[in-house]
Amino acid sequence: MRFSLGSFAPVVVLALGSANTLPPRALVARTPTRTPASREWTIARDPFVDLWFHSLAVVGYDGYGPLGLYDTRYAERVRGAKGRTHLTTTLDRRASELRRSLAADSAFEVLHFLPLYFVGQDPLLVLSTLRSAVHETRPALRAGALASAASAIAAALPTPQERDVLVSLLDAVDDEWTTFYRAERASHELDTRRTVRVLQSAWDDRFAGALDGYLGAMGMTRGTILISPAVGPEGRIVHEAGGATIVAVSSDASAGENAAALRAVRELAFPLLDRLHAPLVASTSRVAASRARDAAAVRAGAIILDVTDASLAAEYRRLFLDAIGGRSFDSAYPISNEAATELRRLATSAAAGAASGRASYENK
Numbered sequence: 001m002r003f004s005l006g007s008f009a010p011v012v013v014l015a016l017g018s019a020n021t022l023p024p025r026a027l028v029a030r031t032p033t034r035t036p037a038s039r040e041w042t043i044a045r046d047p048f049v050d051l052w053f054h055s056l057a058v059v060g061y062d063g064y065g066p067l068g069l070y071d072t073r074y075a076e077r078v079r080g081a082k083g084r085t086h087l088t089t090t091l092d093r094r095a096s097e098l099r100r101s102l103a104a105d106s107a108f109e110v111l112h113f114l115p116l117y118f119v120g121q122d123p124l125l126v127l128s129t130l131r132s133a134v135h136e137t138r139p140a141l142r143a144g145a146l147a148s149a150a151s152a153i154a155a156a157l158p159t160p161q162e163r164d165v166l167v168s169l170l171d172a173v174d175d176e177w178t179t180f181y182r183a184e185r186a187s188h189e190l191d192t193r194r195t196v197r198v199l200q201s202a203w204d205d206r207f208a209g210a211l212d213g214y215l216g217a218m219g220m221t222r223g224t225i226l227i228s229p230a231v232g233p234e235g236r237i238v239h240e241a242g243g244a245t246i247v248a249v250s251s252d253a254s255a256g257e258n259a260a261a262l263r264a265v266r267e268l269a270f271p272l273l274d275r276l277h278a279p280l281v282a283s284t285s286r287v288a289a290s291r292a293r294d295a296a297a298v299r300a301g302a303i304i305l306d307v308t309d310a311s312l313a314a315e316y317r318r319l320f321l322d323a324i325g326g327r328s329f330d331s332a333y334p335i336s337n338e339a340a341t342e343l344r345r346l347a348t349s350a351a352a353g354a355a356s357g358r359a360s361y362e363n364k
Contacts, residue, residue, distance in 0.1 A: 082180065225247045262315060
């Protein structure tokens with residue numbers, strides 16, 4: 001999925017400065033055992049990221065790419081959990097209305113990335129800060145990462161109609177946290193800790209060394225991989241020019257213990273596409289170009305693993321082929337032969353730590 005905050009992006013990127021100093025209360029993670037700077041990657045969970053993606057999954061607001069932004073099975077499980085206690089939240093009652101409003105305006109695509117700019121912050125504080133920024137007729141770019149990010153989000157939704165919809169969503173998310181999700185999330189704390197430990201070990205043992213050259217060449221020298229149960233096969237990535245990166249992927253482990261880490265590789269492949277000169281698609285429509293880029297990112301992730309760890313590459317292909325079905329991986333995620341050849345050359349160079357070119361800060 002393609003998205004950019006345009007002229008406000010530099011302001012939002014400032015919020016990522018906290019990515020490596022997140023408050024301990026916000027995350028459940030084990031300190032990585034590897035010490036080289038290029039391998040400073042942490043697997044974690046974040047309450048606001050979980051709450052926000054949970055809410056959009058319940059609303060049913062998705063994208064249009066080959067991979068779903070949210071796990072539909074997750075939304076079904078939530079409905080079942082609420083039904084067993086006869087609970088109906090504001091978000092449930094307004095889901096259809098919110099879904100129609102969000103889908104009718106492409107400006108709301110910013111919401112699919114919104115929580116990555118507030119990692120480590122208390123959910124109620126974020127919602128309150130966003131609400132204050134939205135109510136300003138001319139939002140100022142305030143000092144401080146939290147306020148600056150909130151102002152940038154508000155500026156990306158400038159019309160009264162857009163702001164009314166966002167305020168309605170914020171109010172519903174606020175109610176969702178206090179009446180259902182805070183307790184629901186806390187009830188799975190022990191399982192969450194175990195999952196994070198397993199994934200951190202898998203990343204340290206299998207992925208960190210294999211991807212070391214590539215990540216260093218791409219300028220992604222440190223970061224946090226957030227796993228969230230509401231996220232679908234399509235993840236999110238925000239990359240700061242200084243090297244800090246935040247990735248959000250599905251925590252679903254039904255495809256194997258490495259599934260979340262393999263999904264992260266796909267997100268980490270987006271900066272490689274920024275160095276690609278070969279065209280991905282003949283059409284110039286926004287939707288077609290975005291779909292082609294999403295498919296190309298899947299292919300790029302496989303190519304990166306081809307030149308670093310062949311067994312992980314095979315596992316990656318099975319994971320993403322199963323995600324949408326098809327007779328073969330290449331037919332499921334088509335790109336031109338010219339693009340595939342160039343991606344392989346770029347990936348080989350990057351894996352050797354010899355890539356050069358401009359940096360990218362998010363998947364666009």
